[in-house]
Amino acid sequence: MNNIVILPIIIPMILGLIMVIFRRRIMLHRVLSILSMTGTGGAAAYLIYQVKHEGIQTLQLGGWEAPFGVSMVVDMLSALLLITTSIVALFCVIYAFKSIGREREEHYFYPLFLFLITGVNGSFITGDVFNLFVCFEVMLISSYALITLGGKSIQLRESIKYVLVNIIASFLFLIAIAYLYAVTGTLNMAHLSERVAEVGQGGLMTAVAIIFLFVFSLKAGLFLFFWLPGSYSAPPTAVAAVFAALLTKVGIYAIYRFFTLVFYHEPQVTHLIIGIMAAVTMVLGAMGAIAYKDIKKILTYNVVVGVGFILAGLASFTDAGMTGSIYYLMHDMVIKALIFIIGGVIIAIAGTSNLDDMSGLIQTHPYLGWMFFITALSISGIPPLSGFIGKVYITEGTFTSGYYWLGAIGLITSLMVLFSVMKIFMNSFWGETILSEEMEKGTTRGVMFPIVALVMLTIGLGLGAELLHDYVEIAVEGLMNPSLYIEAVLGGNAQ
Amino acid sequence: MESLMSILIGVFFAIGTYLILTKSLLRIILGTSIISHGVHLLIITMGGVKAGGPPLLGLGSTSFTDALPQALILTAIVINFATTAIFLVLSYRSYKVLGTDDTAQMRGNEDE
């Protein structure tokens, strides 16, 4: 029992609710949002410490032993994701201070933002299938609110698609839970794992696994990503950044959890399917990224590519692949938030998102330009920035498991990603300067801090990969060895 | 019973899907509602039906139907309600702002 486990959910939730009560106090909102992110970050850091020294931390809510109550479980993977989430969200919210606008602030931007984080954190922590669904819904409902916040016509138009797709996904999630319950009679993931292991992952169980894969793929944008580009280009930048950084990751996390903890018995079927889906995702995403001359579109398709690449590591189902994926997952969260923020700033300055209409910004905004350059390199895994280790090990993982095609696609698409982001760099920052400072529609004032901080983070994650190694290793060990998780959750009461 | 329910649920899903695939926003919402009924019935069916009395102690029954799916459905119904509310409001706002409830006209390639 460890009540700290619940803090990443409770802190943003309570503080957000307090903000709802004191609606007009914007300064209070800002202070509380920072407080909440640092709070969850602190809790996550402490959890990492505990997980490292004491093993997987669990909390049986209400004191009901698993599998009857709901278990909250923090293993190293969750803890790492939690801390990354906190950091990324912190900078996104700081960016929002200057960019989101008074009206949105008064219409519950910060509370909704925190609620989103609540849902995300909840999904990372929970050890119960149905509770995962509920956490998903918390996240999704907040995201519906955030994506429509402001009610501009493009937001409304795209959010309808987003909402509908997610509603259907939720239904499918529920029917998957229903089937699962019929077959196994339990909802606790550890218990599920045990029961599945007991009878072996037969045909029907594999089919259930596929429904779950389908549902989570929808959330993660793995293969079923068609809803993603539109919806991520609609909301205000701060929101888009946090979406790009976090929302797909929840789906990815869920895929990881399920296909390492529960449905890991038939990797030649399930993981191969994941691999094929990842490959198609990468290819289509990369094609989308190079196809357009619109910053928002390029960036959103890059989100898609990232998803495919991370899951390629899972598909390999090897230590190396997993290690790479976890590194890449953390990298991707940071970098997607960063590139969306910078992209937003560029669009704000130029007043357009069309690359043909902008040029030579580096003359007036050199720092922004170089930040973007570093980000662009990092996003395509150029060493020694943060994507590098992930890229190397995911590739190694796919090679080791014999999926050479998957690794090759990963590398080729990373080149296409580089091409697409460099296209932004070369078109918007290089070339003749056509926009004098007076003509600019936006400013970089006040938003450079989060950008610089995140750039430092991506450099730091790359150069300091060693610092993370121990933790990632523990996380991989946990993933490859489900009995640790089961032991931690069920303890001696395993049936 | 369970088999018949499965077929009923299948019919719900089919009808709901067909509605969702139409153009009008309202029909789409109706479709999601029908599917949601299907989903809820599916959960309770998958929990096994009519295996005992209502899950209330002290009313004389000795065996009870599985209460867990009921609790799950309850939660699901509420969440579905919240989602439907948002979706409804969203669609009428879109109708007001975009001037149409025809999703075919909401492609959104024209103004970019």
Place this chain on the structure above:
Amino acid sequence: MSLLHIMILIPFIFAIFVPLLYKLFNSRIHTGWFVLIIPVVIFIYLLRFIPGISSGEAAYQSLNWIPSFGINFDAYVDGLGLVFGLLITGIGALVILYSIYYLSKEKEALHNFYVYLLMFMGAMLGLVFSDNILVLYVFWELTSISSFLLIAYWYQREKSRYGAQKSMLITIFGGLAMLSGFIMLSMMTDTYSIREMFTQVDTITGHSLFIPAMILVLIGAFTKSAQFPFSIWLPDAMEAPTPISAYLHSATMVKAGIYLVARFTPVFGGTSEWFWLVSGIGLITLLYGSVNAVRQTDLKGLLAYSTISQLGLIMSLLGIGSAALYFGYGDEADLYAAAITAAIFHMINHSTFKGALFMVVGIVDHETGTRDIRRLGGLMTIMPITFTVAVIGAFSMAGLPPFNGFLSKEMFFASVVDVSNLTEFNMDTFGILFPIIAWVASVFTFIYSMILVFKTFRGKYKPERLEKKAHEAPIGMLISPIILASLVVIFFFFPNMIGDYLLKPSVAAVLPAIAENSIMDMYITPWHGWNTELFMTIGVIALGTLMYISLRKWAGIYRMYPQSITLNAIYNSALDKAQSWSASLTDKYMTGYIRDYIAYLFGFFILFVGGTLIVTNSISFDASNNAPVNFYEIALMVAMIVAAFTVLLAKSRLTAIISLGVLGYLVSMFFVIFRAPDLALTQLVVETVTTALFLLCFYHLPRFKEQVHKEKKGVPFKPLNLIISIGVGVVVTLFALSANGTRLFEPIAGFYEDSYKLAGAKNIVNAILVDFRGIDTMLEIFVLCIAALSVYTLVKLGLSRREK
């Protein structure tokens, strides 16, 4: 962190301070002077290694980076690395010196320039001194990136950006290929250290990944060294300022590929695949480059192609030399080891004369404002010093005595002649082509060297065609080319100076077996008798002169080659096509139309889930433990289906809503039948509130009566939709039937039946909701709360009103 590491990393560290220095001092002192210190210091530092290295020692220092993965910055200095290190810093120093005069401190963004240059230099140093392949890869990509920045230094120009992008795409593509090759290598040997790989050559050679890994590593090397067909980036990279071209394309960037091939020769060499690939591609490149160089009108373009061809020459020598590994040691091995010697020697020579030539071209460009051969001419008298340097460089390039190019060219000829007599590696088939290609290419080399000198400096001076009035360059700008030109001459007369101290140890690094087992005969002499090589050279000169004189008569041949199938055109159209195809494909499926998306979604659902059900053969039907059915239940089901169909087919919206209400009531009736009072209650209330919501929103939706009119035209019937929906229904049903028949475990629900004892509640469902699974309920009301806020903001905050 050792001194060695500091020396490698100091360019990066210093680069950080360059903008600061620029800000503080540039108005008085050219920033280049500060930067110049760096290569000079490193050069001197590296010189200290020579005695040790030449006596067979090697320096090794390790710096932990990511030790847990075995990724450490293991700096390893052996002969091969040292040669490159000296070139990088030596030429680097000269280039910086040159740039101080070339780039005006008032007009140019020098802080950017020197930062890029230092990054590049550091990356190159790291590259050649890394023992760890992943670290090597890190520096490899850094060179690509920094050269990208350098090439696009004048980023306002369209052509610079084009060239930069091209070089980046190609070299990074190569880098990625190399990375995958490296990963395969590390999978085979379980190490990232190159030196440890040397000890496991047998494992590697026998491994099934040997060929793929080799090809991938070679792609990396070939892209970087601009080997055919990856050579196209190099000519476009000439958009960079001339000092950069001189640096990148004479001594550094392109040599990285050579380094890589040389470095990995002990791993892959001695096999026929390696031999054929390296030497074959090298020869093709040699020919391709030299033939194309002749047609260039831009002096830098000419030099670019000449660089390509010279690199092909070095590459082919490395390939030929790799045969030595096949023989292990002995006379034959020594014979081919000479090719390696020649390769490294020629590489050094190439750096000197090509560096000098680039600088000369830069001077010409700087002083006349053009590099177009057709506009130049007669500069000999105006720029005598420049002319002299140009003659030295060009003649050396053409392989004429008394310049160092002659020596290495002779050695090259010797090697190709030797190799054509080889009987291994299927040389008996095409081996004869080696000397022929080499000789033909040399003829063209001779021709373009002559063009370079004589078209520029001889002929008529045409001042009217020049933008500036030409005059001799300032002395500062001439220092570097003069130094290089003198080296060209010095190396000819004292070749064994570098032979003993640099070539021997580096050949030893490439061919460790030979170094251990035999004393190499490595004496380079300018004169070695009237042998085949000499006759070949004479032939080159004779035919070359003839062809140079008759250039106009046959140059028309070049125009016969269609523009559309040049490599460049292929690259351009591939890039365009990739983008436009991607766009059309993406537009095709990303229609923005929600119906399509949902159709994909359900379509794939049917495909995946239904497919899995069928493939895993898990459809089953088992009704044995089903609950009994009553007639009224069936009747209610019929009523429900009818109500659902009414929703589907309703012509008016209200009818649909009412039917939905009926459906909701009936569903709650089923909850009653299924003994779920709480559910029935909830379902009823929620149904009613939802209906109320529908009605509330109706006010804002298109009016009811209009709608009737509109929809009377019919809800168009879509067969595809029907198929999808029936498919979904069938899959769900089949799955439900199968799952129902496959209840493998007792549900956990029995536990909750003790709820009164455990939670003090007699209503089990309520106990589950508020106690056993309280978090669900907590989050559920949280969801409601968020939904309320969301609805509120949606309605109240409409920024769209302001849009219009």
Place this chain on the structure above:
Amino acid sequence: MIETLLMIALFFLVLSILAAVYRLVKGPSIPDRVQALDNIGVNLIAGIAIISIFMRTSAFFSVMLLLGILSFIGTIAFARFLERGVVIESERNK
């Protein structure tokens, strides 16, 4: 004994529900359909009562009451809408 009677009663109830459903499908006017909805609600109350006897449980009495309440509210809402096009009025509109 009572089981048989109840079954017959249920039979009639089901028939009347089906009749109401027929009216729902057939229309022709919207008020007809609302009427059918209301009728189904009332019949369901009776149905639940009978089922309660079958099950010998008082657990569903509150369901019946709620069904009564809600079918009333639902009917009013529909009637309101049909009459005025608005379900809930705000003062400003008057």
Place this chain on the structure above:
Amino acid sequence: MSLSVTSEIVAGVLILIGSIFSFLSAIGLIRLPDVYTRSHAASKSSTIGVLFTLVGTLVFFVIHEGVFSIRLLLVIFFVFLTAPVSAHLICRSAYRSDVPLAKSSVKDELKEVLVGENREEGRQ
């Protein structure tokens, strides 16, 4: 014992009568010509029907199970209270949304009143 059996029979018969009433109202719902007449059938007889049923249930539970449920009583009360109002509102809304009377209708008194009202409105 005998009380219980009697009560069962009484309850059963009550319920049966109730359901027959419901059935009759259902026939009315199908057969009658327009919404106004159908409303009579639907509201009146089905209210009676449900009342009988509920009373029967009440009797059964009071005597047989010993449970006197205030809720059941409330249901009866509530249905009694609201059923007429619902019917009234439906009819009114039908009339106001211009649902035609059956062809066989003899007289529409309300029309005259409303027309008068509308004229007044027009004048204002």
Place this chain on the structure above:
Amino acid sequence: MKKPNDIILRGVTKVAVVIIFTFAINLFFAGHHNPGGGFIGGLAFAAALTLMFLSYDVDSVRANFPVDFKVLTAVGVLIAVLTGMGGVFFDLPFLTQAFDYFHLPIFGKTELATAVLFDIGVALAVIGTAMVIIMTISEDR
């Protein structure tokens, strides 16, 4: 448009609303042992309010219930969460509910459970949500 005469409806509503309120409270407290609970009780309460909205209008109802329902919702959720936090202070897992039987002067043996507090939160949140949604939409013209 002339305002239609709503006397019948309003008369009945007054009675009905009282019944529904009572029923809602009954449902709420019954929840622990009988069908019902915070959620349904809350929604039934909201249904009563809706009925009032239907027969009167938004503003007159609002005058009688001068509550910001958004805040009510948030407070409801907060109560639920803080109830959950209660256990934490006794070093028990989050959301641990406690119950015991007390002998109170008037009620006799009574069960007091923190779950009731939790349920109050649920009910408030539900009422608040339903009202916010309904009022927001009906106010939007």
